Amino acid sequence: MEFVFFCAESGRTFRSRDFRIADNKGVKKDPYGNKVLDAKVILRSPCPYCSKFHDYKASELTCPFESEAKRLERQ
Numbered sequence: 001m002e003f004v005f006f007c008a009e010s011g012r013t014f015r016s017r018d019f020r021i022a023d024n025k026g027v028k029k030d031p032y033g034n035k036v037l038d039a040k041v042i043l044r045s046p047c048p049y050c051s052k053f054h055d056y057k058a059s060e061l062t063c064p065f066e067s068e069a070k071r072l073e074r075q
């Protein structure tokens with residue numbers, strides 16, 4: 001699965017499927033009542049713009065994890 005990531009250094013977005021998920025605490029509700037996956041997404045290959053290994057909250061990468069949250073909810 002390919003996600004869209006945001007480089008805070010350069011302000012640009014890029015696509016990558018080279019990442020891993022860490023600190024997965026499952027699906028939680030955010031202050032607005034939306035279901036979000038409480039986990040970290042960490043790049044395994046460096047950012048193409050600044051060469052850092054960014055990490056993100058899964059909830060910041062909304063679209064792909066929304067469907068993941070719905071899938072987990074059904075289990």
Ligand SMILES: [Zn+2]
Nearest residue numbers: 007009047050
């Ligand atoms: Zn970057």
